[in-house]
Amino acid sequence: MKRLFAVALGILTAIGGFVDIGDLVTNAQVGARFGWSIAPAVVVGVVGICLFAEMSGRVAAVSGRATFDLVRERLGPRVGLLNLVGSMGVTFLTFIAEIGGVALSLQLVSSVSYLLVVPFVALAVWLLLWRAKFSAIENVLGLLGLSLIVFAVALWQLGPDWGALAHQAVTADKPAGEDWTTWAYYAVALFGAAMTPYEVFFFSSGGVEERWTAKDLATMRANVYIGFPLGGLLSLAIAGCAAVVLQPHGIMVDTLGETALPVAEALGKVGVAIAVLGFVAATFGAACETGLSVGYSLAQYVGAQWGKYVRPQAAVAFHTVLVLCTLAAAAVLLTGIDPIAVTEASVVFSAVALPLTYFPILVIANDPDYVGEHVNGRITNTLGTVYLVLIVLAAVAAIPLMVVTGMGR
Amino acid sequence: MEPMRTMLRTAAVSGVLALALTGCVPSEPSVADWRSSTSQALEDTASEVESVALVLYLQSHDRLPGRAARVAAVESEESLATAVEGVTTQQPPPGEAREDREVGELLSRASDLVREARIALTAGDESSYAELRNRLLDLSDDLDTAREGLR
Numbered sequence: 210m211k212r213l214f215a216v217a218l219g220i221l222t223a224i225g226g227f228v229d230i231g232d233l234v235t236n237a238q239v240g241a242r243f244g245w246s247i248a249p250a251v252v253v254g255v256v257g258i259c260l261f262a263e264m265s266g267r268v269a270a271v272s273g274r275a276t277f278d279l280v281r282e283r284l285g286p287r288v289g290l291l292n293l294v295g296s297m298g299v300t301f302l303t304f305i306a307e308i309g310g311v312a313l314s315l316q317l318v319s320s321v322s323y324l325l326v327v328p329f330v331a332l333a334v335w336l337l338l339w340r341a342k343f344s345a346i347e348n349v350l351g352l353l354g355l356s357l358i359v360f361a362v363a364l365w366q367l368g369p370d371w372g373a374l375a376h377q378a379v380t381a382d383k384p385a386g387e388d389w390t391t392w393a394y395y396a397v398a399l400f401g402a403a404m405t406p407y408e409v410f411f412f413s414s415g416g417v418e419e420r421w422t423a424k425d426l427a428t429m430r431a432n433v434y435i436g437f438p439l440g441g442l443l444s445l446a447i448a449g450c451a452a453v454v455l456q457p458h459g460i461m462v463d464t465l466g467e468t469a470l471p472v473a474e475a476l477g478k479v480g481v482a483i484a485v486l487g488f489v490a491a492t493f494g495a496a497c498e499t500g501l502s503v504g505y506s507l508a509q510y511v512g513a514q515w516g517k518y519v520r521p522q523a524a525v526a527f528h529t530v531l532v533l534c535t536l537a538a539a540a541v542l543l544t545g546i547d548p549i550a551v552t553e554a555s556v557v558f559s560a561v562a563l564p565l566t567y568f569p570i571l572v573i574a575n576d577p578d579y580v581g582e583h584v585n586g587r588i589t590n591t592l593g594t595v596y597l598v599l600i601v602l603a604a605v606a607a608i609p610l611m612v613v614t615g616m617g618r
Numbered sequence: 619m620e621p622m623r624t625m626l627r628t629a630a631v632s633g634v635l636a637l638a639l640t641g642c643v644p645s646e647p648s649v650a651d652w653r654s655s656t657s658q659a660l661e662d663t664a665s666e667v668e669s670v671a672l673v674l675y676l677q678s679h680d681r682l683p684g685r686a687a688r689v690a691a692v693e694s695e696e697s698l699a700t701a702v703e704g705v706t707t708q709q710p711p712p713g714e715a716r717e718d719r720e721v722g723e724l725l726s727r728a729s730d731l732v733r734e735a736r737i738a739l740t741a742g743d744e745s746s747y748a749e750l751r752n753r754l755l756d757l758s759d760d761l762d763t764a765r766e767g768l769r
Contacts, residue, residue, distance in 0.1 A: 320685040458668040459758075461661070463697055466690035467669055473682040474672075481683055618658060 216428075217344075218415045219436025221351030221494050222262070222408050227251075227440030228357055229303065229495035230310025230465070231552025232402050233447065233488065237468040238617075239395050240448030241455040242387060248378035248445055250396035254403025255441035257596045259433050261567050264574035264585065264593070265409040266429040269416035272579045276413040277509035279579060280569040292569060293510045295562035296406035297503055302555035303407065304499035305538040308334060309548025310492035313465050317485050324543065331539035334496045338504075338531050343418045343517040350494035356487030360446040363475035369453045394610040394617045397603050398553070401560030403441065404600070407502035409570060414505040418518050423583065450475070463549070504530045553616065560607035563600040571597065649711045655704065656721055657768045662701040663728045664761040666694040670735045671754040677739060678747040684739075691736040698732055701725075717768065724757075724764055731757055 228236070239247050265276045272279065281289030311330045312323035319326070337346060376382060383392050412432075421429055450471035451462060462468055465488065472480040501517075504527045508515035513526040521528045542548065571593045574585050585593065611617075647655070673690045676682040682690075702725045710718035731753060738746045 317686050317689050318683075320688050455672075458672060459661075459665055459762075460669045460672065461665040464690070464693040466686060466693050469686065470669075470672055470676065470682075470690070473676045473686075477681040478683050481681075481686055485686070 216432045216435045217347040217351040218412065218419065219262075219432025220355065220439060221347045221436075221498065222412045222415070222432075223258075223436040223440030224351065224354040224357070224443075224491050224494055227403060227437075227444045228354070228447070228487075228491050229552065230306050230313065230492045230548060231303075231556055232444065233310075233468050233491070234462060234465060234549050235395070235398060235402070235553060235556070236444050236447040237451040237455070237462040237471075239399065240451030241460055241462050243377075243383050243392060243395065244452040244456060245374045245378040245445070245449060246381050246383040247392065247396050247399060248448070249381055250399040251403060251441050251444050251448075253599070254400045255438055256592075257400075257599070258404050258408060259437050260589065260592055260596060261404070261570055262409055262412050262437060263430060263433045264570050264589070265413040266416050266421075266433060267426060267583055268570070268573055268580055269413040270421040270425050270429050271423050271581060271583050273417065273422070274579075275417045275505065275509055276410055276570060276573070277506045279573050281510055283573050283576065283579070284569055288569065289510055292565045293506055295565040296410070297506050299405070299555050299559045299562050300407040300410075300499050300502050300506070301534060301538075302551055302558065303405070304496060304503060304534060305541050306548045306552030306555060307492050307496035307499055308535075308538050309542045309551070310465075311489060311496060312542075313548060314485060314488035314492055317466060317469070317488070323548075324545065327539055327542045330496075331535050331542075334493070334500060335532060335535040337493075337497060338500055338517075338535075339521060339528060341517075343415070346494075346497050346517075347415065350490050350497060353490035354487060354494050356483050357443050357447075357491060359472060359476065359480055359483040359487060360443060360450050363472045363480060364446050364449045364453065366475040367450065367453045367471070369449065374449060374452065390610065391614045391617055393606065394614045397560050397607050397610055398556050398617070399444070400599075400603055401563065401607065402556045403444075404563055404567075405556070405559045406562055406566040407499055409566065410506055411498045411502045414501070414509075414516070418516050420518070426583070465549070500531055500534060503534050504528070554611075557607050557611050557616075560603045562604075564597070564604050567593075567600055568597060647708060647711060649714060652708065652711050652714060653768045655708065656717075657765050659701045659705040659725070660721065660761050660765040660768070663698055663725060664758050664765070666698040666701070667728055667732065667754050667758045667761065669694045670732050671751045671758065673739070674735060674747045674751040674754070678744060678751075684742065687739050688736070691732070691739050695729075695732050695736050698729060702729055721764060724761060728757055728761065 268279065269275055280292055308327065308330050309323065312326040315326050316323040416429060447468065454471035454474050455462060455467070460467060469481050469484050472484045505515055507530050508524070508527040514524045515527040516524060573579055575590065577584055670691055673682065673687050677687045705725060706722060735750045735754065738750055
């Protein structure tokens, strides 16, 4: 159990990146429309986030400082500000969506309108961010989020034609009725979701909260290489379930309720109960992750005290940001805006913000002043450069694809 | 200078009036645009109809909790209303009046049937699930046929 808790940070971070409220619906939507033909985008995303999360975790462990803290110092206030505005805007949008996501998940078990639940969810998230220990948040929510493994069990139980799914994944064989532009839109969205900026900010700040040192590099790498691939696996399992159950009916998923239907078919009521528990834990975890990330980024940029390892009285600015963000998120949701549409848009904008996040990390991970002998090796740098090219391509293509396809219609 | 100012004022007022008047008239899309958006609405509607049919199937086999089934049905009904509104507020292009009327009737049937299914699910009227599901599946076939006809 102790070993499982040791990788809870990686699991919680990955669940936020791969199966938050937008991803839950988008993965099912993609599976129902394209089967596993978009799986390569998830795989490329998993490798990319492992690469850069390892860099930011290594920087945090060796220097004892989180990514944002160093970006401003190493690249100056202008680049730092650009990075802050781009990534924090996307993270805040996601935070709004996640609070709505928790409410939508609870709606499935209570049948009470999610709008009535939103204020209570916002209060619960804030209380947790204010009072709970960081380790409690990551252990409880990260491990409860593992309930989503029920989708992998459901896929197994449904007995799909594994050969056909593998063929779709390997050859990117999309259905004839879908066009490549829409395929590319969803591929960029899934890649953007896998590499969403707050993951590295949260992961590196979490490393500082856990007081990692150079001795903890093995633990940090275990978090990266177990957590993120697990997130990718859950993402593929959700898409696979939708491909098997919903695609033959021509059901195009746009709600959380539809995402759970394949689990009901495979495993019945117990399966649905476990899936809904996973929805609540994953969205609650992602809400905490994104809320903390906004506070971390802003406090680190202005050089204020931050984190849950210090008393709230010592990190007033950090906790004030958390309160204001939570209030603002609840207010936005109470206008009746669709949380799933917010997060789908945030995933696309996240793709645009990617270069602002990952270029500075690559620079810092090569600077011996910060990481000493633990600078990037040649292979890591080559892969990092290839990924920067991919990231720039995704960033350039994201908005035009969103406009041309009408958000994947 | 004064006539110039008067002319500009008249032009500005005329412009605002023209914009206000044209803004009140439903836009008239081209035949291709109308067919494309109507086809999309039919596809979205068929998706929601199939979704409710699946919910009824799962509920009748005791595989889905009642509350989750009701929420799924309500969400489908809301999504369907959005799809229907997108088409019914459009002005059909000349020569497409018959198709427009047929599509309108189909969408209206879909709204009524999904509403009926949601009422049955909320009331827990299990005896009607199989018959409602069959009607939904027939309707889904009709929606697909209508969509093919628009291509």
